[in-house]
Amino acid sequence: MNYDKKTIRDIDVSGKKILLRCDFNVPHDKTTGIIHDDTRIVSTLPTIRYLLEHNAAVILLSHMGRPHGQWKKELSLFSARDHLEKLLGIPVPLTQDVLGPDTKEKCAALQPGQVVLVENLRFRLEEEQNDPDFSRELASLADLFVFDAFGAAHRAHASTEGVSHYLPSVAGLLVEKELQFMGAALEAPKRPLVAILGGAKVADKIGVIKNLLQKADTILIGGGMSYTFLAAQGRPIGTSLLDADHVDYARQMLDQASQLGVNLLLPLDNLAAKEFSPDAAPVLVDAQNFPEDLMGMDIGPKTIQLFTDAIRGAGTVIWNGPMGVFEFPAFAQGTRAVAAAMAQQADAVTIVGGGDSASAVEQTGLAHQLSHISTGGGASLEFLEGLVLPGIACLADKEQAGGNADS
Numbered sequence: 001m002n003y004d005k006k007t008i009r010d011i012d013v014s015g016k017k018i019l020l021r022c023d024f025n026v027p028h029d030k031t032t033g034i035i036h037d038d039t040r041i042v043s044t045l046p047t048i049r050y051l052l053e054h055n056a057a058v059i060l061l062s063h064m065g066r067p068h069g070q071w072k073k074e075l076s077l078f079s080a081r082d083h084l085e086k087l088l089g090i091p092v093p094l095t096q097d098v099l100g101p102d103t104k105e106k107c108a109a110l111q112p113g114q115v116v117l118v119e120n121l122r123f124r125l126e127e128e129q130n131d132p133d134f135s136r137e138l139a140s141l142a143d144l145f146v147f148d149a150f151g152a153a154h155r156a157h158a159s160t161e162g163v164s165h166y167l168p169s170v171a172g173l174l175v176e177k178e179l180q181f182m183g184a185a186l187e188a189p190k191r192p193l194v195a196i197l198g199g200a201k202v203a204d205k206i207g208v209i210k211n212l213l214q215k216a217d218t219i220l221i222g223g224g225m226s227y228t229f230l231a232a233q234g235r236p237i238g239t240s241l242l243d244a245d246h247v248d249y250a251r252q253m254l255d256q257a258s259q260l261g262v263n264l265l266l267p268l269d270n271l272a273a274k275e276f277s278p279d280a281a282p283v284l285v286d287a288q289n290f291p292e293d294l295m296g297m298d299i300g301p302k303t304i305q306l307f308t309d310a311i312r313g314a315g316t317v318i319w320n321g322p323m324g325v326f327e328f329p330a331f332a333q334g335t336r337a338v339a340a341a342m343a344q345q346a347d348a349v350t351i352v353g354g355g356d357s358a359s360a361v362e363q364t365g366l367a368h369q370l371s372h373i374s375t376g377g378g379a380s381l382e383f384l385e386g387l388v389l390p391g392i393a394c395l396a397d398k399e400q401a402g403g404n405a406d407s
Helices: 039-043 045-053 078-088 101-109 132-139 173-187 202-213 226-232 244-260 301-312 333-343 355-364 378-385
Strands: 017-021 057-061 115-117 144-147 169-171 193-197 218-221 263-265 269-273 283-286 295-299 316-320 349-352
Touching: 017 045, 039 045, 039 078, 045 057, 045 078, 045 173, 078 115, 169 173, 173 316, 173 349, 173 378, 193 202, 193 301, 202 218, 202 244, 202 316, 202 378, 218 301, 226 244, 226 295, 244 263, 263 301, 269 301, 295 301, 295 333, 301 333, 316 333, 316 355, 316 378, 333 349, 333 355, 349 355, 355 378
Parallel strands: 017 057, 017 144, 057 115, 144 169, 193 218, 193 316, 218 263, 316 349
Antiparallel strands: 269 283, 269 295
16 A cells, blocks of 8 residues: 555645544543543644645544444534634534534535534444445535544545545645654664564454564564463463464464564563452562463563563564553553653654553653654554555555546
8 A cells, every 4th residue: 555645735725625534533521521532633733723724614524432323412522622622722613413404504604714523423324334425425515635534544434435536635644644654664664673562362463463574673572462472382371361262373473483583572471460450469470480370460570671672772663552451550560661661762763553552651651752653543553464544545645646536
């Protein structure tokens, strides 16, 4: 897939109405509407401001949660609207319907320098169905389509891919940044390339490991998935999480890493506990002598040193998945240590691939010291797998003379 896409800087937006697909699917209190994490809203502000400053009229599109075509007050975009108004310092009207009379009236009246937010697109089933008529009707509201919702790039929905068949389509500044960092990390990384993979299940990372084995110099595996790899080596793992269906796969990956000359590192020691609880007492165990009655909850100090040394020598570091049960303070040490090691690499390109890893880094307060933190969980994972992302593939390539209205 070509990652070199046209952006809003490559086209004339003055006097145009722009459909801007954002990702305002942010965690919020269902009763009060108070937003707990505004990262995704803040991340798309540069695109919104650029369009407004360049005399465009901006129609914002987003989804919130999974209402399955039902109108649900707790999944309205009113909280995102209120927050956006504070950040932008201008009124942001919210439509009372989705492609109904109010949406069409507000969009028709919109003037350059003004913005309107269309209510949660998933209140209509046609959105997730990528219905052509719904896509065409959305497209009829504007002159151009700008995609800036990287977190939804892996979805082929009406507002992420469908409208591109009816409007010239380019990337926003957030998507441009995502493609620049993650695309370069996979296609032309500063060497050595170190990939850090964590999280619970091997099954979730099969495609990522396969792809990275062809690209990375070193792969560090921690988190719940590491116990399946240890089991594949015949090591004891006590009552730790085991993805039993993928032990053979883990063994194959270890063999393939050896054949390709990829340095695949597994934990040397772990912090374990008798039960999965925030109050459980941590017990340090050696990976070679794992007690039968304990479960692994985090990587231990020897592993932290091993992983830190690998990160210290890296030119590019990509991290996806925590090293342990980081939501329990007693078992967050490994994840925090990885974040700290990455933050200390001022000369390296350091990338966090969204999801739990991004949350963990934000909690450490080190986010500002890293090169890039992706706004997409599932999208980042599929990107790392080398899969085609529908929301990206539909955008005009840089080398093309015009938009892709006929694509």
